[in-house]
Amino acid sequence: MKTRPAARRARVARPTRDVILDAAERRFAERGFAGVSVREIAGDAGLKNQASLYHHFKNKKALYEAVLLRGVEPLVEIVSRSEIAGDAADPVLEQVVDYLGSHPHLPRLIQRAGLDDTKTLRSTVTKLLSPLYAHGLRVLGASGGWDAAEMPHLAVGLYHLIFGYFANAALLETMLAEDPRSPAALSRQVQFLKTAVARLLGGDTPAATLSRGLGSGR
Numbered sequence: 001m002k003t004r005p006a007a008r009r010a011r012v013a014r015p016t017r018d019v020i021l022d023a024a025e026r027r028f029a030e031r032g033f034a035g036v037s038v039r040e041i042a043g044d045a046g047l048k049n050q051a052s053l054y055h056h057f058k059n060k061k062a063l064y065e066a067v068l069l070r071g072v073e074p075l076v077e078i079v080s081r082s083e084i085a086g087d088a089a090d091p092v093l094e095q096v097v098d099y100l101g102s103h104p105h106l107p108r109l110i111q112r113a114g115l116d117d118t119k120t121l122r123s124t125v126t127k128l129l130s131p132l133y134a135h136g137l138r139v140l141g142a143s144g145g146w147d148a149a150e151m152p153h154l155a156v157g158l159y160h161l162i163f164g165y166f167a168n169a170a171l172l173e174t175m176l177a178e179d180p181r182s183p184a185a186l187s188r189q190v191q192f193l194k195t196a197v198a199r200l201l202g203g204d205t206p207a208a209t210l211s212r213g214l215g216s217g218r
Contacts, residue, residue: 076135080135
């Protein structure tokens with residue numbers, strides 16, 4: 001007996017909570033926490049009204065936290081696994097780029113969280129993003145070659161190098177005349193990141209380079 005189309009649709013239908021999170025992630029990434037209404041998110045999710053959304057999330061802040069947590073937790077897991085296993089940077093970079101490539105709104109969401117939403121949601125943003133930063137610092141610290149005081153600057157630079165590519169994908173597309181999230185473009189970006197990170201982690205610190213340059217000029 002053939003399966004009815006309605007039955008097939010019911011089997012593949014996603015949980016309402018996930019549909020709401022998808023809609024909220026898009027909206028928050030576009031306009032930040034303050035610029036989005038619960039009514040808009042409910043409409044995007046196909047709900048009858050915003051009261052239906054409150055069956056899943058008690059308020060807008062709880063929804064925002066759930067969106068950010070859902071996006072960041074897998075990244076924390078990737079980095080923490082590499083920290084425990086002592087993996088080289090290459091596999092971690094590949095996994096992070098693959099993940100960000102398949103979640104195109106997340107880098108923009110994190111960018112918004114850092115630029116706009118810390119004004120009203122500082123404790124939330126700090127709580128959810130701090131584990132990613134802490135794990136990243138420990139992984140970088142294990143690589144050696146940089147002083148402890150330099151590690152936060154290195155972490156910030158690498159964050160912009162990796163996440164900035166995706167957060168500014170629309171701008172890059174106009175400049176490069178190609179989709180920066182296409183498989184070919186992402187493959188090139190992974191290779192670039194591997195080279196750049198290897199040089200950063202394996203080369204001299206800026207202080208050592210500057211010292212040599214000053215010495216040779218005497």
